[in-house]
Amino acid sequence: MRILKIFLFIIIGLILAPVGNGFGDQGNNEVIIDDSGSTNFSGYRATIEPSGQVDILAHGRVSNNSVYSYGKYKVAPEDVKKLIDDLEAVMPLSKLSADFCVRSVSFGTKTYVTYKDQTSPDIQCLKSKEFVKDIYRIMATIPRGQNGVKLP
16 A cells, blocks of 8 residues: 555656646745656655755655655755855756766666756756755755665
8 A cells, every 4th residue: 555655646746747836936946856767776856945944755766776765854054045046146057058978878867956947957967067066965965765875
């Protein structure tokens, strides 16, 4: 029964994820990080609120190799403020150009950031950007799932 609930939760999340809030930019300052996952690791969605609240939803391959566990976590609000300031400095995210980056077909992942209705290219190809460093710093404070060893 628990697996069915998790499955339904994931399916509903995947259906509603592209919809967003449906109202355009209403001043919402949450930052959403979506990781595609890979053959050996589940993907995840992290929603970071300006208050420092981070909600994690693992999706895709749900197993003992989840990078993050489901849950709500708290990070330093000043780290989130820095992230938001650095995102504002490079807006619009959809216009950023990503460098060519090589990844394994089966083990590589893609990670995107959405902020104020703008979605970045794969941030793994934007590692020199300050907001990407902010994301790595914030996500490093979130407890990993069992065997979870990869960064966003």
